[in-house]
Structures are given as C-alpha cells and as structure tokens.
Amino acid sequence: MSAPLSEIREIWVYLSGSPLFALTLTLAAWQLGTVACDRSGRHPLVNPVAIAVAGVAATIVAIDMPYATYFEGAQFVHFLLGTATVALAVPIHRGLDALRGRLLPLLAALLGGGAVSIAVAVGGARLLGLDPALADGLWAKSVTAPIAMGVAERMGASPTLTAVYAVVTGVLGAALGRFVLDAVGCRAWWQRGAAIGIAAHGIGTSRAFDVHPAAGAWASLAMGLHGVLGAVAIPWAFALAR
Amino acid sequence: MIPGLLQLLAFQGVGELLARFVVPIVPGPVLGLVALLAWLRLRGRVGVGLDAVAGAFSRHLGLLFVPAAVGVVTFLPLLRGHLAALLLALLASVLATIATSAWLLQTLSRDPADDPADDPADDPDRPPAGRDPGSPPTGPRA
Numbered sequence: 001m002s003a004p005l006s007e008i009r010e011i012w013v014y015l016s017g018s019p020l021f022a023l024t025l026t027l028a029a030w031q032l033g034t035v036a037c038d039r040s041g042r043h044p045l046v047n048p049v050a051i052a053v054a055g056v057a058a059t060i061v062a063i064d065m066p067y068a069t070y071f072e073g074a075q076f077v078h079f080l081l082g083t084a085t086v087a088l089a090v091p092i093h094r095g096l097d098a099l100r101g102r103l104l105p106l107l108a109a110l111l112g113g114g115a116v117s118i119a120v121a122v123g124g125a126r127l128l129g130l131d132p133a134l135a136d137g138l139w140a141k142s143v144t145a146p147i148a149m150g151v152a153e154r155m156g157a158s159p160t161l162t163a164v165y166a167v168v169t170g171v172l173g174a175a176l177g178r179f180v181l182d183a184v185g186c187r188a189w190w191q192r193g194a195a196i197g198i199a200a201h202g203i204g205t206s207r208a209f210d211v212h213p214a215a216g217a218w219a220s221l222a223m224g225l226h227g228v229l230g231a232v233a234i235p236w237a238f239a240l241a242r
Numbered sequence: 243m244i245p246g247l248l249q250l251l252a253f254q255g256v257g258e259l260l261a262r263f264v265v266p267i268v269p270g271p272v273l274g275l276v277a278l279l280a281w282l283r284l285r286g287r288v289g290v291g292l293d294a295v296a297g298a299f300s301r302h303l304g305l306l307f308v309p310a311a312v313g314v315v316t317f318l319p320l321l322r323g324h325l326a327a328l329l330l331a332l333l334a335s336v337l338a339t340i341a342t343s344a345w346l347l348q349t350l351s352r353d354p355a356d357d358p359a360d361d362p363a364d365d366p367d368r369p370p371a372g373r374d375p376g377s378p379p380t381g382p383r384a
Contacts (some may be wrong), residue, residue, distance in 0.1 A: 022309075026305070026308050026309060027305070029308065030302070030304070030305040030308060033304075048304055049304035049305075049307070049308065049311070052304070052305070052308045053308055053311045053312055053314070056308060056312045057312050057314060057315050060312070060315065061315055067312065067313055067315055067316050070309075070312065071309055071312075071313070074308070074309035074312075075309065077305065077306055077308065077309050078306070078307075078309040078310055080299075080306050081271070081306045081307060081310075082254050082270065082271035082274070083247075083250050083251060083254055083271070083299070084299040084300075084303055084306050085254075085269075085271035085272060085274070085275055086250050086253050086254045086257065086271055086274040086275050086278055087250055087295065087296040087299040087300065088275050088300075089253075089275045089276075089278035089279040089282060089296075090278075090282070090288055090292065090293065090296035090300075091296070091300065092275075092279055093279055093282040093283065093288065094288075096283070101351075102351060104350060104351075105346065105347045105349075105350035105351040106347070108346045108347075108350050109342075109343040109344075109346040109347045109350075110343075112342050112343065112346045113339045113340075113342050113343035113346070114339075116335075116338050116339050116342040117335050117336070117338070117339040118335075120331070120334050120335040120338045120339070121331050121332060121334075121335035124330065124331035124334050124335065125327070125328070125331045128327035128330065128331060129327070130324055130327050130328065130331070131320065131324065133320065134317075134320065134321070134324055134328065138331065138332075138335075141332070141335075142335070142336070142339060144303075145303075145307045145311075146271070146303065146306065146307060147269065147271070147272055149307065149310060150269030150270075150271060150272065151269060153269070154267060154269060158317070159310055160310055160311060160313035160314060160316070160317065161314070161317060163307050163310050163311040163313075164311050164314045165328075165332060166307075167307075167311060168329070168332050169332055169335070169336050172332060172333055172336050172337075173336040173339075173340060176336075176337065177340050180337055180340045180341050180344070181340065181344055183341070184341050184344050184345055184348070185348070186344035186345075186347070186348055188348075191344060191347040191348060191351070192344070194343065194347055195340050195343040195344040195347060196340065198339065198340075198343045199336050199339035199340040199343060200336060200340070202303050202304065203304075220300075222343075224275075227272065227275075228272060228275065228276060231268050231269055231272040232267075232268055235267050236267070
C-alpha cells in the first residue's frame with residue numbers, strides 16, 4: 001500500500017511544481033463559474049469571477065499551497081491582462097462612432113461619477129476607521145480591473161486588493177444598478193448603460209449586455225473611457241490627497 | 243486570429259516603450275490602448291483578426307484577473323474584522339456613482355431620441371421584444 005502512495009506523492013510533487021496545475025485549476029474554476037452563471041439564467045449575483053476566485057483560493061488554502069507557488073504557474077494567464085487592456089480600444093472605437101452629440105454629457109458623467117466613486121469609498125473608509133493599507137486599494141476600484149491593477153501598482157497600493165474591490169463593486173453595481181436607475185428616473189437605454197459602465201465596469205457591462213444591446217454598447221464605451229481617464233487622473237488625485 | 247493578436251502585442255509593446263520613456267505615470271497597456279485607438283480612428287475600420295481576438299478577450303476578461311485576485315488569501319488576516327466596513331464603503335460608493343452618473347447624463351443631454359416614449363425601459367430586466375431570448379450572450383463577463 002505504501003509504494004503506490006509514495007508514487008502518488010511523487011507525481012503530485014512533480015505536478016504541483018509545474019505551471020500545469022495552476023493553469024488547470026484557474027481555467028477549471030473559471031469554467032465552473034461561467035457554467036454556474038449560465039445555469040442560473042445569468043443572475044447578477046452568480047458571478048463567474050467571484051466563483052472562480054473563491055474556488056481557486058479555497059483550493060490552494062485546502063492543499064496548503066503558498067500563493068507564490070500558485071501565481072508562478074498562473075502568471076501566464078495574468079500576463080494577458082495587459083494585452084486585454086490594449087484590446088479595449090476596439091469597443092471604444094465602435095462606441096465613438098455612435099457618440100453623436102453625447103460626448104459632453106458622457107464626459108461630465110465620467111468625471112462626476114469617477115470623483116463621487118472615489119470620494120464616497122475613500123471618505124467612507126476613513127470615517128469607518130479602515131486601515132490605510134486596505135483603504136488605498138479603493139481609489140481605482142470603479143475602473144475596469146486590468147487597468148485598475150496597473151494604476152494601483154503605480155500608486156503603491158495593492159493590485160490584489162484593488163482587483164477584489166473591483167469585483168465586489170461590479171457584482172453590487174450589476175445586481176442593484178437597476179433600482180438606483182429607476183429611483184433617479186433614468187429611462188433611456190444609452191444612459192442606463194453608460195451609468196452602469198462608469199460605476200460597475202466590466203461586470204456591470206456584461207449585465208447591461210444581458211438586458212439590452214444598446215445599454216451594453218454604451219456601458220462598454222463608458223467603461224473603456226473611464227479606464228483611460230482613470231489611468232491618468234487617479235494617480236494624480238491620489239498624490240494631491242496625500 | 244494570429245494577425246490580430248500580433249497587432250495587440252505590437253501596440254502593447256509601443257505602450258510599454260511610451261510608459262518607460264515618455265509618460266511614466268500611466269501604465270503601459272493603457273498607452274497601448276490609446277495608441278491602438280488612434281490607429282483605429284485613422285484607419286476607420288477594425289480588421290477581422292483584431293475583431294475576433296478583441297471579442298475573445300472581452301468575453302473572458304474576468305478569467306485574466308483571477309490569478310491576481312486570488313492573492314486575497316494573503317490579506318485574509320488583515321481583512322478579518324474590516325469586512326463589514328469595507329462592504330459598506332463599496333456599496334455606498336457604487337450606488338452613489340450610478341446615481342450621480344445617471345443624473346448628469348439625464349440633466350446634460352437634450353436629445354429628443356431620449357424621450358422615454360421612443361425608448362421604453364419599463365422593465366429593464368426583460369429583454370425587449372425582437373431579440374431572440376435564446377441567442378447566446380455576447381457581452382464580456384467581467
């Protein structure tokens with residue numbers, strides 16, 4: 001009995017040291033998340049990113065694998081974040097074609113919404129006595145996660161916490177956005193989409209696409225522009241606030 | 243697909259160079275995005291390969307930040323005891339952001355096409371008639 005066990009252990013030591021394990025785990029968790037999301041009728045609270053992160057985190061804690069070991073394998077997925085950020089130019093390009101006379105309201109909403117997002121999150125955190133190590137990640141959290149993480153890195157905040165805050169923000173915004181939009185009497189699809197794209201980036205945009213194609217396209221444009229604007233303005237505002 | 247990926251990598255490279263030598267405060271991929279956007283505006287159309295790769299990235303954007311977000315395990319001791327405060331700050335922030343953005347969009351646009359009569363949004367969670375309810379979702383997932 002002991003011979004096969006030690007053999008299994010050897011195979012495990014070999015596999016867990018190669019990128020194969022981390023990559024398989026990451027993709028499997030993502031697949032599980034997307035299937036669960038589709039099975040739920042794409043309910044906004046059944047979010048594939050949240051499920052995948054929770055699944056991978058629970059697994060590596062359960063098998064006692066250090067995060068650094070996991071990341072060494074999963075960094076191939078992580079690298080593509082930068083490439084995916086560049087690819088956001090395509091939906092922005094398409095959205096700009098449909099912009100017509102709506103540039104001014106959109107820019108105002110981006111600046112106003114972005115400023116309120118930071119003021120309420122960072123102000124609220126200060127009021128509630130949050131540790132600055134945790135609070136600095138709040139600055140970029142309304143920006144799409146691939147850009148938010150790059151911005152956080154340059155500000156000296158934690159990219160990981162920023163990504164987690166961004167996911168939570170996206171899920172909350174996607175689930176609750178319609179109630180806020182109804183409450184303020186916002187009815188036009190393009191406005192509903194743009195407001196969700198500004199506040200709840202990719203997860204909100206995905207939700208907007210599920211509801212109405214025009215809302216999705218505008219959410220996509222708003223998310224992309226918020227990303228570009230945020231990358232320039234957030235580090236600058238952060239330095240001013242210090 | 244490969245020409246599109248090559249194009250993205252080339253612009254990512256341009257962005258990294260710009261970030262290194264010209265505007266160090268902005269992350270390289272964002273500068274790559276701006277450079278690609280300028281190129282697309284000049285050219286006026288998106289190539290088939292680029293369109294395919296950009297669509298794939300958009301659909302699976304969420305997958306790409308899983309490895310970094312899993313790093314939350316290293317913050318668990320610090321997060322414990324602050325969870326309620328964090329959630330409250332995030333919730334208040336996202337609701338206020340949606341309300342502010344929607345209000346600004348409404349107040350500043352005087353587009354007749356935005357008349358609710360032309361653009362019924364009575365039940366925002368029900369897909370409008372005319373769209374095949376069985377059609378696969380095309381939006382990004384993250």
